[in-house]
Amino acid sequence: MTENLLQVHGLCKSFGAVRANSNFSLSVRSGSVHALIGPNGAGKTTALNQLSGEIVPDSGSILFNGRTITRMKSYNRVKLGIARSFQITSVFESLSVEENMALSIIAKYRNNFKFWQNCLSAPPVLEGLTRALETVGLHERKKIQAGHLSHGEKKQLEVGMTLAGKPKLLMLDEPMAGMGPGGTVEMSKLIRRLKEKTTILLVEHDMEVVFSLADTITVLVSGETLTSGPPEAIRADERVRAAYLGDD
Amino acid sequence: MLLFVEQVLNGFQLGITLFLMSAGLTLIFGIMQVINLAHGSFYMIGAYVGATIIGITGSFLLGTLAALAAAAVVGMAVEYLVLRHLYDRDHLSQVLATFGLILFFNELTRIIWGRQPLFMDVPAAISGSIELLPGLVYPLYRLAIIAVGVLVAVLLWLLFSRTRIGMQIRAGASDRQMIAALGVNINLLYTLVFGLGTLLAGLAGVMAGPILSVESGMGESILILTFVVIVIGGIGSIRGAVVGALLVGMVDTLGRAFLPGLFRLFLSSSHADSGAASLASMAIYILMAIVLVWRPRGLFPAPS
Amino acid sequence: MLDNTGKKIAVSAGTICLVLLPAVATLFGHDYFISLFTRILIYALAAVSLDLLLGFGGLVSLGHAAFFGVGGYVVGMLFYHASEAQPLLGVIPGSENALIVLPSAVLVSALFAVVIGSLSLRTKGMHFIMITLAFAQMIFYFFVGLEKYGGDDGLSLYARNKMALLDLSDDIQFYYFCLFFLIIFVFFAYRLVQSRFGLVIRGISLNERRVRALGIGSYHYKLVCFVIAGAGAGLAGALLVNQTEYVSPGMMHWTISGELMVMVLIGGLGTLFGPIVGSAIFILLEDVLGMYTEHWMVYMGPLLILIVLFAPQGLFGLLSGKRGRDD
Numbered sequence: 030m031t032e033n034l035l036q037v038h039g040l041c042k043s044f045g046a047v048r049a050n051s052n053f054s055l056s057v058r059s060g061s062v063h064a065l066i067g068p069n070g071a072g073k074t075t076a077l078n079q080l081s082g083e084i085v086p087d088s089g090s091i092l093f094n095g096r097t098i099t100r101m102k103s104y105n106r107v108k109l110g111i112a113r114s115f116q117i118t119s120v121f122e123s124l125s126v127e128e129n130m131a132l133s134i135i136a137k138y139r140n141n142f143k144f145w146q147n148c149l150s151a152p153p154v155l156e157g158l159t160r161a162l163e164t165v166g167l168h169e170r171k172k173i174q175a176g177h178l179s180h181g182e183k184k185q186l187e188v189g190m191t192l193a194g195k196p197k198l199l200m201l202d203e204p205m206a207g208m209g210p211g212g213t214v215e216m217s218k219l220i221r222r223l224k225e226k227t228t229i230l231l232v233e234h235d236m237e238v239v240f241s242l243a244d245t246i247t248v249l250v251s252g253e254t255l256t257s258g259p260p261e262a263i264r265a266d267e268r269v270r271a272a273y274l275g276d277d
Numbered sequence: 278m279l280l281f282v283e284q285v286l287n288g289f290q291l292g293i294t295l296f297l298m299s300a301g302l303t304l305i306f307g308i309m310q311v312i313n314l315a316h317g318s319f320y321m322i323g324a325y326v327g328a329t330i331i332g333i334t335g336s337f338l339l340g341t342l343a344a345l346a347a348a349a350v351v352g353m354a355v356e357y358l359v360l361r362h363l364y365d366r367d368h369l370s371q372v373l374a375t376f377g378l379i380l381f382f383n384e385l386t387r388i389i390w391g392r393q394p395l396f397m398d399v400p401a402a403i404s405g406s407i408e409l410l411p412g413l414v415y416p417l418y419r420l421a422i423i424a425v426g427v428l429v430a431v432l433l434w435l436l437f438s439r440t441r442i443g444m445q446i447r448a449g450a451s452d453r454q455m456i457a458a459l460g461v462n463i464n465l466l467y468t469l470v471f472g473l474g475t476l477l478a479g480l481a482g483v484m485a486g487p488i489l490s491v492e493s494g495m496g497e498s499i500l501i502l503t504f505v506v507i508v509i510g511g512i513g514s515i516r517g518a519v520v521g522a523l524l525v526g527m528v529d530t531l532g533r534a535f536l537p538g539l540f541r542l543f544l545s546s547s548h549a550d551s552g553a554a555s556l557a558s559m560a561i562y563i564l565m566a567i568v569l570v571w572r573p574r575g576l577f578p579a580p581s
Numbered sequence: 582m583l584d585n586t587g588k589k590i591a592v593s594a595g596t597i598c599l600v601l602l603p604a605v606a607t608l609f610g611h612d613y614f615i616s617l618f619t620r621i622l623i624y625a626l627a628a629v630s631l632d633l634l635l636g637f638g639g640l641v642s643l644g645h646a647a648f649f650g651v652g653g654y655v656v657g658m659l660f661y662h663a664s665e666a667q668p669l670l671g672v673i674p675g676s677e678n679a680l681i682v683l684p685s686a687v688l689v690s691a692l693f694a695v696v697i698g699s700l701s702l703r704t705k706g707m708h709f710i711m712i713t714l715a716f717a718q719m720i721f722y723f724f725v726g727l728e729k730y731g732g733d734d735g736l737s738l739y740a741r742n743k744m745a746l747l748d749l750s751d752d753i754q755f756y757y758f759c760l761f762f763l764i765i766f767v768f769f770a771y772r773l774v775q776s777r778f779g780l781v782i783r784g785i786s787l788n789e790r791r792v793r794a795l796g797i798g799s800y801h802y803k804l805v806c807f808v809i810a811g812a813g814a815g816l817a818g819a820l821l822v823n824q825t826e827y828v829s830p831g832m833m834h835w836t837i838s839g840e841l842m843v844m845v846l847i848g849g850l851g852t853l854f855g856p857i858v859g860s861a862i863f864i865l866l867e868d869v870l871g872m873y874t875e876h877w878m879v880y881m882g883p884l885l886i887l888i889v890l891f892a893p894q895g896l897f898g899l900l901s902g903k904r905g906r907d908d
Contacts, residue, residue: 107796381882555726
């Protein structure tokens, strides 16, 4: 059995009287695609925000690569190798495509207090920029303002930026949201390719995508982990069906 | 000891004035998420209109009512004409536009009332002093300000805890999406909240009139103190406004009263006086810095 | 809307005008314009430094005049101690030498910016605006309380700073002295904005959460940006006090912070040449309208509101077709 890259135990988080997560647990194996699903309002985004460090949990623990990171700042988690993309595409709209990518490349370096040399001709950017843009197929579009890209291209750029840090764990928050059928196929291909390089935690509504891509699925209901298992087991699980039907 | 009690009362009175200013402004910040630099202008409008009407009619009551009406009406007009268009804009636009409002109102009062400050008399009925404790004589008018302030605080508390609209406002201050979801007419609610805030500022202005001189630009010195109160108390919190206002009022008043004496214990008198005066006028900002380091979102932060 | 070439032409034309201005003014006997435009250059320097915060860093500081004033007071206080021949605090000798005074002004205002920035940047949004304003007010009162240097009334200098090769008391030479610093600072800012540091700062202003998600802790970048801007304002303040030979707390009154913001807005937020245009327009308006009516602010206020509502990119922004913020 492969070791667990991410081990989450009993996370709880409340906002005032609203309980967003209670007893959320998760184990993600190295090299797997792990999907996190659940009906609307199940607390998936809050869970993801706690893993990326934007929200500090009230209780529980997060172990990454054998290290406790429960209260670590988000940007330090990135340095350990946890990267995320957002539900709403968040490329920097008024920067050019290459500037977006350059920013994600220099993010790896602790010292970016370089005030004189143009950011695009900085050595680390020169080395990695072209390859990074080619990976997501945006090399020809590099001079364009990111705000002028199509929705699918923005998503590709965003995933490319997330990858630039060479993360050990890639968390994708609804990568298919707002994409047409063509975009969904492209993105599925991209995720399959990424699977060779890194471990993926996927939050997604599109069940077809989830069941075709995921090695393991964890179901979240009312902020709590209901069950985890391989797709076939989840498909057959009565409680999961009840949770989804009850929600509709 | 008597001096100390007297200064505490003075501090309380300044705190009350600041509370009237900050209660309204903290709601405007909290509910509309708009930064409004022009709140001091309504304080000034209240003072000018009050002074003028009192000068004409001789009635302090009429003057106060006119001041409240003027501040509320101008406030709602400003909300309708300018602020409403800024709710969706970034803070910088809000700062610049409300800075424009300040320039306009300050210059307008100079055009209407001239550059000479106006002076307001304390109303005859409460112009005397009263012996609170043996040896402690205190002006009635200042006591009246404290009484009015406490009354307003109680009324606000009743408004927010007992009435439907008050609860909607409070809900809005902590969660904007929520009031929209409740099906409240947001535009109307915003205008009303803004009017309530400027009305309180006008009240503070007319009450401060007999103590300070009424002049163009008087709104900005109080505005900055109000900001300090809100930073200390936390944006959107009435409770924070009460605590912050009293803290700032006390620290400022007691600092100015007692720091020079304290400094003279250690330093020659000329150095002591100028050093103490400097430190006293900086005291509230130092207080703010301490709160900031300790709790960056203020003492009573609204839940995010 | 102009394309890149158009922008370059506009910038070069503007620079040539500024370089030729003293000659033309002298030719037509309007010496007054030289000192007026010196003032414009100095305010432009302060406005450009503020734009590094507002336009590029997304940090709405309402206390920029504090650094402007601190820079000015360094000149005033060093001059005072030089002429009294009595060191400041018993250790620091006074000076009238521009090569000592100006760097000191930059350094001291940068130090003030480190302290104020490191506290203020713990907060965001509305808190940040109010706190920068409050700290500036605190420094304002600090200098009001300094009786030794004139308190409220301020301090008069008897002469400008001195340096080898240049006679700063000559208005034309002083004009070029200021123009030199403005050009140097703008060029530095231009490189800065395009640099790695600048890219991070621009990213933060567009979407700070995303920058942190990329693994960059934003606090220190914002602080450095705050300090650079404060140092620039300090330099401008030191030049202004040299021009007027007078310093008072009025220089750091909060309305000055507001006016600097207005200059940035009129010219074009997030551009480097916009604030220069903005300061020229603002000061010329003040000068021209001030001749016809003492109440020119009553027109300026509504005009400002209209610009915010209808032309938020500013003049230079309109020309270069710059887009607004993302969020």
